[in-house]
Amino acid sequence: MKIGVLGTGDVGRVLAAGLAGRGHEVMIGTRDPRHRRIVDWLDHEGKGVSAGTFAEAAAFGELLILAIGWSNVEKVINQAGVENINGKVVLDTANPLRFDAEGRPPVLDIGHTDSAGESVQRWLPGASVVKAFNIVGNPHMVNPSFPDGKPDMFICGNDAAAKQTAGRLIEELGWPPVIDLGGIENARYLEPLAMVWIVRFYNAGFNGNHAFKLLRK
Numbered sequence: 531m532k533i534g535v536l537g538t539g540d541v542g543r544v545l546a547a548g549l550a551g552r553g554h555e556v557m558i559g560t561r562d563p564r565h566r567r568i569v570d571w572l573d574h575e576g577k578g579v580s581a582g583t584f585a586e587a588a589a590f591g592e593l594l595i596l597a598i599g600w601s602n603v604e605k606v607i608n609q610a611g612v613e614n615i616n617g618k619v620v621l622d623t624a625n626p627l628r629f630d631a632e633g634r635p636p637v638l639d640i641g642h643t644d645s646a647g648e649s650v651q652r653w654l655p656g657a658s659v660v661k662a663f664n665i666v667g668n669p670h671m672v673n674p675s676f677p678d679g680k681p682d683m684f685i686c687g688n689d690a691a692a693k694q695t696a697g698r699l700i701e702e703l704g705w706p707p708v709i710d711l712g713g714i715e716n717a718r719y720l721e722p723l724a725m726v727w728i729v730r731f732y733n734a735g736f737n738g739n740h741a742f743k744l745l746r747k
């Protein structure tokens with residue numbers, strides 16, 4: 531599949547490299563595809579990935595992954611061009627975090643009656659937004675493996691076919707079958723769940739070796 535990953539932070543780079551490693555054609559989107567940092571990454575960890583502007587990566591991908599810090603998400607969508615995203619599946623990884631105090635965990639900027647996932651779906655009414663990857667740290671997004679087994683990935687979104695596509699891709703990255711929570715409004719619960727992960731990260735001395743598992747019987 532042709533995949534456009536919008537964002538060159540930790541999440542964008544890990545997912546782009548992981549998907550390229552599974553045979554997908556991946557373009558990573560950035561403000562400056564010729565930046566030394568990007569060129570070096572493409573030469574090493576990002577082998578097989580190409581780089582373009584946000585608009586080029588959005589136009590390239592049949593499926594898109596949005597991996598952008600919350601305060602810039604709407605701006606990047608506009609730079610990518612809504613017309614380049616319409617009709618496509620968009621995996622939204624964002625947690626709507628606000629960093630108020632140095633050394634302290636961030637807080638959620640929105641919640642209860644809204645979420646980043648719903649905001650992205652409103653900004654992209656012609657796309658099928660699926661919330662994914664937001665409750666796990668980037669080092670465990672590809673091939674997650676813990677002594678107690680594999681963690682679970684929860685997703686939500688309004689379009690069943692889009693969630694099936696997302697689920698297949700997530701399984702290719704080494705996850706068990708995803709747990710579908712329903713419509714995109716359930717991002718209101720997945721984003722606070724990420725705060726549990728984040729507070730634990732701070733309390734454990736910036737150690738991100740934890741993930742969630744739903745136990746059933």
Ligand SMILES: NC(=O)c1ccc[n+]([C@@H]2O[C@H](COP(=O)([O-])OP(=O)(O)OC[C@H]3O[C@@H](n4cnc5c(N)ncnc54)[C@H](OP(=O)(O)O)[C@@H]3O)[C@@H](O)[C@H]2O)c1
Nearest residue numbers: 537538539540541560561597598599600624625664667668
């Ligand atoms: N880090 C994690 O482990 C983790 C885990 C779960 C979910 N998340 C969520 O995943 C998302 C991505 O996180 P991240 O840490 O990988 O990335 P990030 O550092 O938050 O965002 C990186 C991207 O933001 C772009 N950007 C920065 N300032 C900009 C501006 N003024 N205008 C336009 N674009 C700008 C950068 O563009 P350039 O490429 O041009 O530099 C880059 O592509 C976040 O919403 C986060 O909450 C993160």
